[in-house]
Amino acid sequence: MQVCLASTSPARLMLLRQAGIEPRTMAPDVDEDAVIAEVEAAESRRLGAHEHVLLLARRKAADVAARVAAEQSGFDGIVLGGDSMFEIGGEILGKPLTAEAATRRWRAMRGSTGVLHSGHSMIRVSPDADPREAHAVAAASVSFASDVTDAEIDAYVASGEPLQVAGAFTIDSLGGAFIDRVVGDPSTVVGMSLSTVRSLARELGVSWPDLWNRA
Secondary structure, eight states: OEEEESOOOHHHHHHHHHTTOOOEEOOOOOOHHHHHHHHHHHHTSOOOHHHHHHHHHHHHHHHHHHHHHHHOTTOOEEEEEEEEEEEETTEEEOOOOSHHHHHHHHHHHTTOEEEEEEEEEEEEEETTEEEEEEEEEEEEEEEEOTTOOHHHHHHHHHTSGGGGSGGGOOSSSGGGGGEEEEESOHHHHHTSOHHHHHHHHHHTTOOGGGGOOOO
16 A cells, blocks of 8 residues: 655654655645635635644645646555644744744743644545545644743754744654643644544545555
8 A cells, every 4th residue: 555645744754654654755736825815715714723724734635646646547545635733822823934933932832832733634546446535633732831941942943943843843852842741642743643644544444554564
């Protein structure tokens, strides 16, 4: 059973590898901001975090699944797309991208609790059948230590780690020491809920052990 990860996220790749899966990776050709803006304009409302991550996960998986089917006629397996957003204080936070934005976020987040929303979309692709899709959103709450100092925040931001991750933090690397508690599947906070991925595979008739392809 082949697996294609519709993402170049090192964290998602690491999670799948730790779970015994060595996927092919492809970067989805999706303009995330344009997709969200288009849907919000069409529906005259702002999407909630749950809708946001699910929409992008589905668009990413669909883009890569179509390319895989066109480029590799014998592909028999699954394409997996994901997206994550952090919600705290009623505000949805993506990647901060700049050191200034990351610093502001961390000074506001310390001592607080937010929710990491992770959208998942899985598409079963096979040579002799139409594609089938299953999707879900997982969520986990994250509580930050209240005694994180400005000097620690500055050092963390200077490391560059928080700039390219949803919510400006990680749990599996340098940022883990500043987190007091996680409620929910911890892998959700890393980038993808493995228990959710397993459930989606089962929904599509794929046995989880059939995806294990690492020695």
